[in-house]
Amino acid sequence: MPVFRVLDDALEVRHRHEVLRVEAWGTDSARVRVARYRLPTDDVGALDAAPEHSGTVTVGAEKTTAQLVNGELTVTVVFDGNAADPEPRLTFTRTGTDEELLAEQPEHPWSPGARAFQGNRSGAYAIHQRFAAHPGERLYGLGQHTHGRLDHKGLRLDLVQRNGEVSIPFVLSSRGYGFLWNQPALGRVEFAENATRWTADQARGIDYWITAAPTPRDILARYADATGHAPELPEWAAGFWQCKLRYRTQDELLAVAREHKRRGLPLSVIVSDYFHWSAMGDYRFDPEEWPDPQAMVDELAEMGVELMVSVWPTVSQLSEHYEDFRDRGLLIGSDQGAEVHHLVQDKGMATRMPVSVYDPTNPDTRAFVWDLIRRNYLDLGIRVFWLDACEPELDPAHPANTTLYAGPGAQTLNIYPRDNARLFAEGMAAAGQPGTVLLSRSAWAGSQKYGAAVWSGDIPATWDSLRSQVRAGLSIAVSGIPWWTTDIGGFHGGDPDDPAYRELMIRWFQYGVFCPLFRLHGDREPRMPWGYAQTGGPNEVWSYGEEAYEILSAQLFLRERLRPYLQEQMRVAAVEGVPPMRPLFVDFPQDEVSWTVEDQFLFGPDILVAPVTEPGARHREVYLPAGRTWTDAWTGHTHEGGRTLTAEAPIERIPVFTTQGSGLPLKDAGRGRM
Numbered sequence: 177m178p179v180f181r182v183l184d185d186a187l188e189v190r191h192r193h194e195v196l197r198v199e200a201w202g203t204d205s206a207r208v209r210v211a212r213y214r215l216p217t218d219d220v221g222a223l224d225a226a227p228e229h230s231g232t233v234t235v236g237a238e239k240t241t242a243q244l245v246n247g248e249l250t251v252t253v254v255f256d257g258n259a260a261d262p263e264p265r266l267t268f269t270r271t272g273t274d275e276e277l278l279a280e281q282p283e284h285p286w287s288p289g290a291r292a293f294q295g296n297r298s299g300a301y302a303i304h305q306r307f308a309a310h311p312g313e314r315l316y317g318l319g320q321h322t323h324g325r326l327d328h329k330g331l332r333l334d335l336v337q338r339n340g341e342v343s344i345p346f347v348l349s350s351r352g353y354g355f356l357w358n359q360p361a362l363g364r365v366e367f368a369e370n371a372t373r374w375t376a377d378q379a380r381g382i383d384y385w386i387t388a389a390p391t392p393r394d395i396l397a398r399y400a401d402a403t404g405h406a407p408e409l410p411e412w413a414a415g416f417w418q419c420k421l422r423y424r425t426q427d428e429l430l431a432v433a434r435e436h437k438r439r440g441l442p443l444s445v446i447v448s449d450y451f452h453w454s455a456m457g458d459y460r461f462d463p464e465e466w467p468d469p470q471a472m473v474d475e476l477a478e479m480g481v482e483l484m485v486s487v488w489p490t491v492s493q494l495s496e497h498y499e500d501f502r503d504r505g506l507l508i509g510s511d512q513g514a515e516v517h518h519l520v521q522d523k524g525m526a527t528r529m530p531v532s533v534y535d536p537t538n539p540d541t542r543a544f545v546w547d548l549i550r551r552n553y554l555d556l557g558i559r560v561f562w563l564d565a566c567e568p569e570l571d572p573a574h575p576a577n578t579t580l581y582a583g584p585g586a587q588t589l590n591i592y593p594r595d596n597a598r599l600f601a602e603g604m605a606a607a608g609q610p611g612t613v614l615l616s617r618s619a620w621a622g623s624q625k626y627g628a629a630v631w632s633g634d635i636p637a638t639w640d641s642l643r644s645q646v647r648a649g650l651s652i653a654v655s656g657i658p659w660w661t662t663d664i665g666g667f668h669g670g671d672p673d674d675p676a677y678r679e680l681m682i683r684w685f686q687y688g689v690f691c692p693l694f695r696l697h698g699d700r701e702p703r704m705p706w707g708y709a710q711t712g713g714p715n716e717v718w719s720y721g722e723e724a725y726e727i728l729s730a731q732l733f734l735r736e737r738l739r740p741y742l743q744e745q746m747r748v749a750a751v752e753g754v755p756p757m758r759p760l761f762v763d764f765p766q767d768e769v770s771w772t773v774e775d776q777f778l779f780g781p782d783i784l785v786a787p788v789t790e791p792g793a794r795h796r797e798v799y800l801p802a803g804r805t806w807t808d809a810w811t812g813h814t815h816e817g818g819r820t821l822t823a824e825a826p827i828e829r830i831p832v833f834t835t836q837g838s839g840l841p842l843k844d845a846g847r848g849r850m
């Protein structure tokens with residue numbers, strides 16, 4: 177028989193070698209932890225402290241059952257002594273109803289049960305946690321993936337960070353709950369028809385959080401309360417960001433900024449990409465290519481333009497700081513082999529050579545790296561940082577071979593991008609600086625509270641890729657990251673002189689206008705072999721011919737007109753945890769069709785965007801959610817919601833609809849068009 181113990185706002189269950197604790201963790205929510213013998217006392221997950229909860233939490237226990245009730249969520253523990261292999265089993269229901277949200281399910285009638293621990297003689301275990309599956313359930317979130325689907329039901333996904341694959345183990349279910357697998361271990365999740373199963377390859381216990389908040393908006397709010405709210409987006413960040421691979425010199429970069437201003441085009445941020453440094457790990461400009469960075473920053477500031485610099489976590493043995501990194505234990509270690517985890521041809525190298533990766537989970541690393549960033553960038557007035565390759569990128573890709581200050585890589589590596597953003601956020605705060613944007617290629621639960629903005633990685637310049645981006649951006653928005661963007665036009669390739677590619681660029685740019693961050697980037701043709709000599713083809717809005725230029729420049733001004741509205745939505749994101757770019761079901765949960773639409777999205781509550789993702793398309797079908805009257809932003813025609821219509825999509829615009837009476841200035845009043 178199990179032993180039930182009623183605690184303040186918590187329930188503890190002991191059975192054989194297992195200890196299980198269910199705690200109220202914010203309104204309508206609970207945290208569940210399970211381990212062998214004792215719960216771990218140290219924790220590197222996303223649940224730092226329990227948020228306050230409204231209402232009364234009640235906990236009670238009898239001989240074979242126990243229950244915790246917290247607002248909309250009821251957690252019931254039942255022990256069936258007549259089962260073949262009895263264990264305490266959890267069921268999660270909506271309070272006051274018999275509506276089952278989630279329930280544990282054993283893997284086999286005899287053994288293993290719903291929770292399986294397979295030891296590896298180190299105090300850690302390979303862990304399985306299994307729940308029952310339900311027909312028709314839809315599951316959203318999980319970070320950012322390239323499989324091209326919004327609903328993850330039926331998929332098996334690795335829980336590991338990779339370029340373009342961002343693992344944030346949070347899901348929002350159409351059955352009315354949100355679930356965070358608060359476990360940064362390498363593993364996988366399977367959303368099969370017969371069961372849902374979460375797996376950690378190496379961990380010391382099970383740890384997850386669940387909420388039964390009544391609507392998708394409320395679920396996202398509870399999740400932000402539990403893992404941290406994003407700060408408010410700085411106003412300068414809502415404008416246009418110009419980038420290419422790569423401006424090799426100070427003169428090249430300034431020439432582009434000056435041309436933007438000469439043409440009267442809006443520009444908020446311009447980027448000095450990788451290899452601007454003297455060596456990886458120096459964290460300073462190469463004086464041969466960037467002879468007077470202070471003068472550059474000052475001139476850009478006079479134009480109202482922020483300079484963003486690329487910061488990689490890689491440290492070359494040619495760096496002037498390498499011995500400090502190595503001897504002070506500031507690098508990621510290895511279970512086996514040397515402390516080198518990436519290959520790169522950095523400056524001074526004749527070919528690709530091994531480099532190391534710093535460890536941001538170590539507070540000493542965070543202090544050491546930030547001191548270099550402060551002296552070499554912040555003191556120049558640079559306050560925007562591009563945290564590239566922060567999965568971290570490993571070559572060869574052996575994440576389980578890493579060791580970190582936080583613990584073995586197999587148990588902790590997925591938090592790397594979060595703690596890398598933490599390094600910069602804490603440094604900026606200590607320097608008395610206002611919040612900034614940390615453009616990151618990866619993230620984990622809680623990254624948003626450090627000002628991390630995610631972009632979708634090194635993606636192909638194809639129509640398939642554009643279609644995938646629409647789903648990827650909505651998935652990561654549901655996963656708690658309100659600041660997101662893509663490389664407009666794709667990263668790998670694209671010929672600016674090719675009419676077919678110009679069409680793709682136009683459609684991608686039109687989509688990008690309605691992304692939380694609006695950033696042009698890519699390695700255009702003619703491309704060069706990977707290494708410090710790379711520069712990439714031209715990638716400015718005037719690089720794609722006169723017809724495209726007229727359309728793209730109009731989009732720049734459209735974004736400018738949207739900025740006040742976007743800032744308002746970013747304030748909502750900071751306070752309420754609801755991202756500005758989101759699936760239709762977040763605002764229209766009672767509309768069943770809204771749960772199935774994957775190629776449209778809401779931009780705040782008043783704008784519906786339908787990107788064009790097919791070559792040659794000059795119209796597309798658009799679903800207008802029920803319950804509102806919608807106005808075509810370009811024609812002014814109104815339509816009642818709850819219907820699908822065919823919208824015109826000439827090359828100069830994509831279908832956009834606004835809620836009736838919103839009065840948003842999408843059209844250029846001076847010219848009567850976009």
